[in-house]
Amino acid sequence: MNNNIQSILAVTDLSAHGLRTVVRAASIAAAHGALLKIMYAPAAFAGPADADTAGGLGAVCLEVAERFGILVKKIDGTRGRLEDTALEARWCDLVVIGDEPDRSLAAFFRGQPAERLLRAAQRPVLVVRLDAQAGSYRRMLVAVDLMEESRPLVDLACAFDAQADVELFHAFTPMHEGRLRYADVSAHVIDAYRHTCARHARERMLWLSDASSARRNRVVSSVGRGDPARQAAVQQQYSGADLLVVGKRRRSALTDFLLGSVALRVLRWSTGDVLVVPHGMQAPSSTAAVRQSAA
Numbered sequence: 001m002n003n004n005i006q007s008i009l010a011v012t013d014l015s016a017h018g019l020r021t022v023v024r025a026a027s028i029a030a031a032h033g034a035l036l037k038i039m040y041a042p043a044a045f046a047g048p049a050d051a052d053t054a055g056g057l058g059a060v061c062l063e064v065a066e067r068f069g070i071l072v073k074k075i076d077g078t079r080g081r082l083e084d085t086a087l088e089a090r091w092c093d094l095v096v097i098g099d100e101p102d103r104s105l106a107a108f109f110r111g112q113p114a115e116r117l118l119r120a121a122q123r124p125v126l127v128v129r130l131d132a133q134a135g136s137y138r139r140m141l142v143a144v145d146l147m148e149e150s151r152p153l154v155d156l157a158c159a160f161d162a163q164a165d166v167e168l169f170h171a172f173t174p175m176h177e178g179r180l181r182y183a184d185v186s187a188h189v190i191d192a193y194r195h196t197c198a199r200h201a202r203e204r205m206l207w208l209s210d211a212s213s214a215r216r217n218r219v220v221s222s223v224g225r226g227d228p229a230r231q232a233a234v235q236q237q238y239s240g241a242d243l244l245v246v247g248k249r250r251r252s253a254l255t256d257f258l259l260g261s262v263a264l265r266v267l268r269w270s271t272g273d274v275l276v277v278p279h280g281m282q283a284p285s286s287t288a289a290v291r292q293s294a295a
Helices: 016-032 053-068 082-089 105-110 113-121 150-160 177-182 187-209 228-239 253-259 262-269 286-294
Strands: 007-012 035-040 072-075 094-098 125-128 139-143 165-172 219-225 243-248 273-278
Touching: 007 016, 007 082, 016 035, 016 053, 016 094, 016 125, 035 053, 035 082, 053 072, 082 113, 094 113, 113 125, 113 262, 113 273, 139 150, 139 228, 150 165, 150 187, 150 243, 150 273, 165 187, 165 228, 187 219, 219 228, 228 243, 228 262, 243 262, 262 273
Parallel strands: 007 035, 007 094, 035 072, 094 125, 139 165, 139 243, 165 219, 243 273
Antiparallel strands: 125 273
């Protein structure tokens, strides 16, 4: 996984909330020296742009470039569809989008706009809910599952904002407790099993926090017990983290709908900004990205 953010795509509907998304994307681009691309997409990717959209988008690009001192590119010629946004997102290292909800019946089955874009583009998607005027993030909560895929996730989070405090969080679910109770095992044995699970989690958290990239940030770790998505959202509120970072495994929309996804449930329950990172994603080719940006 490439942790170097060179190109960022901000998706906005030019509303007040949409402009907040652009400001957040611009502040990240300024911190990383990245190219910022701004494109228009209406709420829920529904319908084409109107006649005033091109002029409004151009004005936003000029204002952001002057305010943040960054290189900004306006993405023209789109029809406001998910497919257009996903195609552009494939050439970027990060996509920034607001959380304007889609309350249609179709959204119940296919998911919210940010979820659909995450599946279609397979790029890291930052969902913005908080006001970006405060600048960089102060504290990040990284939800980890203790598998090998968590190490690149921690690396990316630490590289995302080197000044932020980082908290690694894992919620373990003792799956075998129910079986032990059903087998009439004593409470003492169940309690010992629970402590064993917690000790294993703390050891793995120490392994994750010892990463070379993590040493640049102030890193702490905490362990919870219960549903991972629910506990991560609760821990974000408890710790005051303004960004929650979570990984997502590659799954179909139908599987996510039927079985649920920790990342998507975190996205729905969290009250702060959320960065969803697909596991095993490939960085965009630098040569192809430069060629596409110059086109």
